[in-house]
Amino acid sequence: MLHxxxxxxxxxxxxxxxxxxxxxxLETQMHALAEKDKDNLSAAMPxxxxxxxxxxxxxxxxxxxxxxxxxxxxxxxxxxxxxxGFHLIVLLTxxxxxxxxxxxx
Numbered sequence: 538m539l540h541x542x543x544x545x546x547x548x549x550x551x552x553x554x555x556x557x558x559x560x561x562x563l564e565t566q567m568h569a570l571a572e573k574d575k576d577n578l579s580a581a582m583p584x585x586x587x588x589x590x591x592x593x594x595x596x597x598x599x600x601x602x603x604x605x606x607x608x609x610x611x612x613x614x615x616x617x618x619x620x621x622g623f624h625l626i627v628l629l630t631x632x633x634x635x636x637x638x639x640x641x642x
Contacts, residue, residue, distance in 0.1 A: 544591055555599070567595045 538548060545564065549555050571593040578593070612620075627635055 563597060567597055571595045 538546060545567070547560070574593045574595070
């Protein structure tokens with residue numbers, strides 16, 4: 538991500554939980570936010586200076602936490618076992634203050 542180039546940069550988990558068909562909706566919303574910020578910032582710019590849409594930084598973050606029960610039901614049993622085992626290792630090594638943002642134990 539640090540060395541990425543391009544107007545949009547996307548990072549996904551490798552588990553395939555994100556639907557590719559949803560990316561178009563995300564892109565539309567991100568462009569709408571950037572356009573709104575561009576209008577707000579352009580009004581504050583000195584005369585003669587203008588902003589391009591690519592000058593505006595927009596970030597979006599998603600979580601499947603609300604879909605945990607559905608995800609547990611559709612995953613293979615061994616993936617659930619590995620996930621719970623990993624969370625146990627994190628709990629034992631890092632303590633109870635560390636939580637997965639996508640899965641509530």
